Amino acid sequence: MSAPHDSGPGVGFGTEPDASPEAQLGRLLGRALNSFDLPDETLERLDGALAYAGSLHSAHHSAGRHRETYRHNWLLIDGGSLTLWELVHNTGRAGTPQHEVYVSEDELHLATGRLPLPREAEPEFDIHVPMTPVKLPPLPPLHRAFGLGDPDNSVDHARRLLRRAENPDVTTRPGPGTARLLQEACAHQITQAFGCRVGHGFTLYEHAFLLCDGCEISLWEVEHTATPDGRHMCEVYATQEAARAAMEHRASSYPRARR
Template identity: 55%
Template sequence: MNDPQDQSHDPYETTETHLERLLGRALNSFDLPDSTIERLESALAHSTALYSSHHSASLHRTTYRHTYLLPDGTAPSLWELVHNSGRDGTEQHELYLEEAEARLAASRLPSGPSLDWTVERSDGTTSEEDDDLEVLSALLARPIPTQPRMYVPDNSADHARRVLRRAENADRPGEATARRLRLAFAHHITQAFGRHCPVEGGRDAGFTLYEHQFLLLDGSELSLWEVEHTATPDGRHMCEVYEEERAAREAMESRARVR
């Protein structure tokens, strides 16, 4: 089936050509496991379906699901996020193995839903007029409400590897943690915090905190705390990963104080 977002290509292109096009235009194709690519290269057929679409004055965001039929009868998917949030507004493509990862990536786009988020005060009211730094500090100090663990067995060890791989902070988890996470067989992702606030230069920066919870083969649990923010000199997205919630929250507060 032809790619509905690109009518310039042959509707009868082979599955091999289709996969090559996806990988060639994706900014993050290097993050996909080699084993997955090798499996998809043996696909007998493919189909593409529009999964979601969002258009506003400044942001265009679309998600596609590309499904492949393999010789063993399985039908794995690639989730493609297409958006125009780059520096010059050009169309950009990203590929993910999991729907949840594609949705998280979409939520991190600078003009996405987080721009409209409000925060809750301790008295239960909301306000956008509070001082951003005070609000951020107060929210970072609040514990996350207990939520049920809904682990999903979905290539979790590789998911952990990719989370650690994109971390840019010097004090990211080390090899000992990476070895433990090779035993992960299920995981759950929780968004713990999201907020925009002013930083140096008078611009807004986005801060998002995720907990990646892993269930290991020995029955133990382990979490990685991922901070996504744009408090960088050029406004680009940066990922930091910590083993402890407190360290992640302190890192966000420290970045927010750079004005």
């Protein structure tokens, strides 16, 4: 058995001192092919995590094929902890590393068992890094960190976002009141929203705007190809709940959007 390859995720405490717990979660979700299958409740619990620890849990290397599993722990603001399990392997057709993420060790074992590796390919070693829950005092709400303000750019971004919205039901689009509010935008931030995935043809983005009075407002953009001719289109909603409901409706209307 050889050592884990260099392209795997960083493991252990303090290996990336500049990476916050939130950044570590973003990196894991960004590289995992099935990140959209994670329950929304799990991601909500990880919001505002205070500390992160990653460790190599087990590994198998043979005949040019490899499989490693990683344990990712986060210390939560309520003093508890939450673990996600990452599977990395190169058993696909292209032979390139593939990453998957699971919420339980049982799910991880099921996924590992489906890999085309020899039956005797059991974990050669098993490493555990316990995280002791710590009781912490309540923290004040976390505020979004916007970059350097550029009012002209933010107002123009809001205008272009609203202009490209093609909601089938026009009453679900953000109205004139929202457009007027966004004329006071002085900074904005775009992030991909993770959670339950309805199909590989859908992507959900949050467009957060900082207004001149210090208030924040978010719009939710759904990008998809669930159209009669497979054309790419965008829809914009005022709430994440409305955006996810629209994704579910689109996916049920065009089943080929599910994969």
